[in-house]
Amino acid sequence: MSARQGKQSPPRPTDAELEILRALWRLGPSSVRQVHEVLTGGAKQTAFNTTLKLLQIMYDKGLVHRDDARRPHVYRPAIPEERMQQRLVGDLLERAFGGSARKLVAALTAQDIPQEERDEIRRLLDEEAGEDTP
Amino acid sequence: MSARQGKQSPPRPTDAELEILRALWRLGPSSVRQVHEVLTGGAKQTAFNTTLKLLQIMYDKGLVHRDDARRPHVYRPAIPEERMQQRLVGDLLERAFGGSARKLVAALTAQDIPQEERDEIRRLLDEEAGEDTP
């Protein structure tokens, strides 16, 4: 039997778990095999059982939901991608930047980001600012 | 004897390690005791030996440097705060956002950030954009 997963706030996913979540967000509800195929499509080279075990652990943690009525069990993310991304950013914001969003953006702009995307981001922030002051 | 630490690129610090690094960036070169005092000043309640062990491991990993000529050994961060922050953001950018800085900013603006800081960030980006096109 598996441990409980009654948490309404699943924990931060590990690196391997996040990779699986990303596959699930992209694919939608999927079997272990489908997820595994996608993962091994990249550089990863792991056994089917590894993906299965990870998903079982993630289920225990509440990171994914599972439909075990269907025969190849169908897994799906417990929370949408955007919400998890917000959680991860908020987490890093506290852990590494002491809550300073300004410093985080400074660290972000130091990355190699195409000019077009930089413009998009500026536009995005300007629009958001405009909404607040009608 | 300790393991090698000949890496010119230390690995991503764990949560506990990052907390220690933050103390070191703030304090500058410090003894284990100084770091420990700062850590236990907060909610953390750990033994001196725990901090010592962490720092020894971080030394092995190349996350900190050490002056063991001085008697209470003096530790200091191996790389400056800003550079580590850039690394961590770049890492999250890839792992959670597939490299999309736009989505990362979207996730960031969903956080609870004071209006004043939002303005600062917008200004910061606008200035940066101005520099690129003189």
Add this chain to the structure above:
DNA sequence: TGGTAAGAACGAAACTCTTCGTTTATTATT
């Protein structure tokens, strides 16, 4: 319906992380 193939569960190995007790070494004090 009995055999086979696919999937799920189990268990464990190897590793990392965090913790701290115990032991050894070094410095300071009488």
Add this chain to the structure above:
DNA sequence: AATAATAAACGAAGAGTTTCGTTCTTACCA
């Protein structure tokens, strides 16, 4: 110099992560 105090090293326990081989279950089909 002897003793006390402080620091460093050692080692190990307990939890968590990632890996996969082995076994059990279920569905399919000839």
